[in-house]
Amino acid sequence: MPADGVTIPVPLRSRSxxxxxxxxxxxxxxxxxGAPATTQDLSASGLSFLSDRAYxxxxxxxxxxxxxxxxHQYPLRCEAEVVRSEPAEGGFRIGARLxxxxxxxxxxxxxxxxxxxxxxxxxLPRAD
Numbered sequence: 348m349p350a351d352g353v354t355i356p357v358p359l360r361s362r363s364x365x366x367x368x369x370x371x372x373x374x375x376x377x378x379x380x381g382a383p384a385t386t387q388d389l390s391a392s393g394l395s396f397l398s399d400r401a402y403x404x405x406x407x408x409x410x411x412x413x414x415x416x417x418x419h420q421y422p423l424r425c426e427a428e429v430v431r432s433e434p435a436e437g438g439f440r441i442g443a444r445l446x447x448x449x450x451x452x453x454x455x456x457x458x459x460x461x462x463x464x465x466x467x468x469x470x471l472p473r474a475d
Contacts (some may be wrong), residue, residue, distance in 0.1 A: 368392040368439040378411040384410065384441075393444040394427065401439045408443065 368390040375386045377396055384398040394410070402408065405428065412423040427443035434440075 375412055375414065377413075379441075380408050387440065391445075393442065394429075395440060395442045397435060398441050399437055399438045401432045401434075402441055404429055404431060406444070410443070 351365050354402075360370050363469050370388045370390045375389075377384050379396065381400060382398070382400070384396045387395045387397060389412075389438050394411075408427050408429060410427050412425075413420050414423060415421075426446045426448075428446055429443050431442040431443060432439050
């Protein structure tokens with residue numbers, strides 16, 4: 348135990364846990380195929396969100412999470428596959444796994460948003 352008496356709980360997965368990545372509870376606004384929703388939890392491999400509508404298992408959806416960093420909104424765009432859809436209070440709870448991107452999208456210096464304070468600016472080679 349630390350000298351100051353502070354303990355940090357570390358969640359452990361049981362053998363029955365099928366998820367590959369640790370989940371973090373997060374209620375954030377999200378857009379799913381253009382419709383508003385709210386995340387319940389996120390991980391490196393998936394997310395769950397509350398929606399006004401149900402989605403079929405296997406459906407592919409476009410997810411955009413707007414997160415705030417240093418006073419700027421940054422969109423995190425990804426594609427996900429619905430793995431479950433169940434009724435929840437006020438709508439549906441949707442579980443989805445994030446899909447890998449098949450290719451990188453080229454970024455030119457003019458397209459890059461300015462980084463916030465304290466965030467180092469990447470050094471990109473000039474495109475001639």
